[in-house]
Amino acid sequence: MAAITAKMVKELREITAAGMMDCKKALTEKDGDMEAAITLLREKGMAKAAKKADRVAAEGLIFDGVSADHKTAILVEFNSETDFVAKNPEFVSFGKKLVELALANNVATAEELKAVEVDGKTVETLVTELIAKIGENMTLRKVEKITTDAGFVATYSHMGGKLCVVTELAGEANAETVEKARGIAMHVAAMNPGYLKPEDVTADDLKKEMEIARVQLLDEGKPEKIIDNILKGKERKFYEEQCLVKQVYVRAEDKETVEQFAGDNTVLSYTRVKVGEGIEKKEEDFAAEVAAQING
Structure with a gap:
């Protein structure tokens, strides 16, 4: 048997x-x-x-777009069942259209985008028609809208749309600063920081990290009297590894941090979206x- x-x-x-x-x-x-x-x-x-x-749509792409004034960025997660369909020209074309519609209609959620009408049909209906045409389930799963009054936004798409990042920087948008923002967005895609800056680390998170480090040091046989001094260095290292502005910029030829690279264009926020997060x-x-x- x-x-x-x-x-x-x-x-x-x-x-x-x-x-x-x-x-x-x-x-x-x-x-x-x-x-x-x-x-x-x-x-x-x-x-x-x-x-x-009823079939799970966990593949797909993140489609990104930015308004002409660089004050609004949109990320749209459009899922399919297979990576094969995600490469279908009709799927890709439709995903790009979703971003255009989201920007044009000032939508902030997937439900709002589904309700937008195009030539008498809602986006939700158009998705259903595309499902019938291609023969595989698709889901308009997520819309992320990032707006700014204090600066400007830029996007970076990684692995053909499997991962997208929006960065918000202080200052005015021009060719040089937008390229800087895109570079930092690429860094976020590669390094996946846990926090923007040290001030964002909660007391509980830091306490947990230091407790883990303390146990490791005791296990290594370090004397109790010097552990507190070592932990100060561990805390600084934690910020350098986990906080975006303290990380060494991935394109830096020396030890320039993201904060130093940004200069006067202070990094105000970042948003990182990966296809299928949570579906697994x-x-x-x-x-x-x-x-x-x-x-x-």
């Missing part, structure tokens, strides 16, 4: 849309034969037509749910 795993049950459920326990029973009866289990479920009328909208967790939870059902 073949062992029936949670992964097998999950796969059968995705194919047939039948209940988890029905899938487990079918696989057990057919000794793990997937095709035979599918046939059995169909014979019993338990296999349903899988709906495209949902998948893991589902697998755990299946395992719990089987083991139960």
